[in-house]
Amino acid sequence: MELAILKHNGEDTGRKVTLSDDIFGIKPNDHAIYLDVKQYLANQRQGTHKSKERAEIAGSTKKIKKQKGTGGARAGSIKSPVFRGGGRVFGPRPRDYSFKLNKKLKQLARKSAFSYKAIDNSVFILEDLTFDAPKTKSYIDLMASLSLSGKKTLLLMPDVNKNVVLSSRNVPKTKVMVVEDVNTYELLNADSLVLCEGSVSKLETLLSK
Template sequence: MKIDIVNTNGESLGRSIELPSDVFGVEPNEHAVYLAVKHYLKNQRQGTHKAKERSEVAGSTRKIKRQKGTGTARFGDIKNPIFRGGGRIFGPRPRSYNSKLNSKLKVVARNSALSSKAQNGKVSVVEDFTLEQPSTKSFMEIISNLKLNGEKVLMVTGDYDKNLYLSGRNNQKVRVVESRNLNTYEIMNAGVLLFAESAIQGISSAENN
């Protein structure tokens, strides 16, 4: 699949780039994408939730009333979970939600997501550029020139560019990542993928590693 390369003004440069067919031209595997997205979201969870159980609640351990002869149910101390202010029964405890995913499956899922975006015309390529200093205004002007205003844009660069990263960080609808850090969740979460020209080669290299 060939795609035209444009400059930061949104004008065609009169040349195109061939998107690697083994990355952008595969048959999307929806189940692999599902597993990769679930894996990513699970690993984002901190697992620091905690509720106090009966042994951790502050309160007297004195038995409220005698065991028999009252005609009502038996009770222990005031920390009993059925009382207001008592401990929580089977409350959440700190735990790790991290999971592992086969590396080959990750590649299949990522390529499936990229192919799906390419098939739907949601991939654009811009010539390599940088900013002299971090400037959200300048960065968003480029996004506007590319007619991507209002879109959820994921810009993929070949190498880490601090100025571009800081410039895009202030806009909730824009995210800048390196090609080597591109993952399935971010691809599927974006409306449009904007690749720097050098990032295409970076994705091909990541495939071979």
């Protein structure tokens, strides 16, 4: 797959880059994508939820009323789950939701996500980007020049650039990541994928291991 490299003002540089078919041209594996996204979302969960069961409720252990003769159901403890303020039955407890996936499966999922972006013609190649100072307007103008204003956009950079990250932070529906940190969820969550020119070779090296 061959794409034109764009300038920061959206114009064509006259140069082209060839994207690897091993990353952008495979048949997407939906089940691998499902598992990788499921793991990503599970890992975001804190798992600190907790409710008190009847043994943990503070309250009297005195029998509420006599066993028989009241005309109502028998009751032995105010901490019973049937009473307001009583313990909860089988309530949530702290737990770890994370689970393991094989490295090759996660790699296949990312390649599948990249291939879906290529199928949808949602991949743009941009000249290597750097800002002299953090400025939100600079990033907004960049997105406007690429006709991506208001769209969910993921920008992949070869290396960390603090000024670019800070410039994009207050722009809604945009995210800036380095190639090493990209994941299947963020790829699929974005409508458009913008690759800096230097990211292409890094991406091929990363996903060919």
